[in-house]
Amino acid sequence: MAQNVLAVYPGTFDPITLGHEDVVRRATQLFERVIVAVAAGHHKKTMFSLEERIEMCREAVKNYPQVQVESFSGLLRDFVVARGGKAMVRGLRAVTDFDYEFQLAGMNRSLMPQVETVFLTPSDKFQFISSTFVREIAVLGGEVHKFVSPEVADRLAVKVRSMSSPS
Template identity: 55%
Template sequence: MNLAVVYPGTFDPITNGHTDLVRRGSRVFSRIIVGVASDTGKQTTFSLEERVRLAREALSDVPGVTVTGFSGLLVNFVRTHDASLILRGLRAVSDFEHEFQLSSMNRKLDPDIESIFLTPDEAYGFISSSLVKEIARLGGDVSDFVSPSVQKALITRFK
C-alpha cells in the first residue's frame, strides 16, 4: 500500500524497541516519518538535534524512513507530511490507557487522522528509554537495548 504513517515520540534515546516497530512498520507502509518531539514536557537527556541524529543513524538502513524533529501539535505535524496515520507502540497493557486517551484526543482534534498500534517483538517488550538511561547512568551495559551509536552517546553523556 502507498500509505504514509507518522511514528512520534521523544526518542530520548531511540531504543531497539523503537527501531523494531519502524522495521516491521516498513513492511506495511511505504513511508514512515519518525517525528522526534521537542515539546514533550519532559526533561530530556539529549537535545532535539542529538535525538534526531541518533534516530537517523539507528534507522539509516530502513528504506522509506525519514526522521525529523517537530514542535507543536502532533496532528498538525501529521497533516504537514501528507499522512493520515499515527503509529504507536504498545509494550504492555499498562500502555493502553494512556495511548487510548492520546488517540481519542487526536481524533477529536482531527477526525481524518487515525492511530494504529503495533506491539514490539517479545525480545524488546520490556525496553524503555528511561530504563536504558538509568542502566547507562549507573555504568551498565546497554548494548542489547540500543544501537552502537546510541550506546556510545550514552557512555559519553554519563561519563
C-alpha cells in the same frame, strides 16, 4: 502494504531503543512511507538534545530508504496534517501502556479524524525496554548494549561521562 500511505511515528526517542527500531521496521512493512517524528520535548527534560536525538534516529533507520526523520514542536496534529499523514504509529509494550495510548488515540481522533492510529507491538525480546529504563541503567553504570544499538550505547557512555565530570 498500504499504497501511498504516509505514517508518522512520533516520540521523544531519548534515546531511540531497539524496541523503537523494531516498531519502525514493522511500520515499513505496512506503510509506503514513514516519518519518525522526534518531539522537541518541551514537556520533558531530555538527556539528549533535539539534534542528538535526530542524529541517533537517522543512524537507526539508515537502512530504510522509505523512512525519514524530522523534528516537530507544538501540536502533533499540525505536523501530521501538514505532511499529509494518514496513519499515526504508536508502540505498545505492555498493558500498562494501553490506557494512556487509548486516551491519546481518542484525543488524536478528535483533533484529526482523517488520521488512524495504529498500535504496533515490538518483538517479545524488546517489549520491556523503555528509554527511561535505558537512561537510568546508563547513569547508574549498567550495561545497555542489549537495549540499544552500539552507536546509541556509545553516545550514552559519552553523555554519562560528561554529566559526571566536574565543569
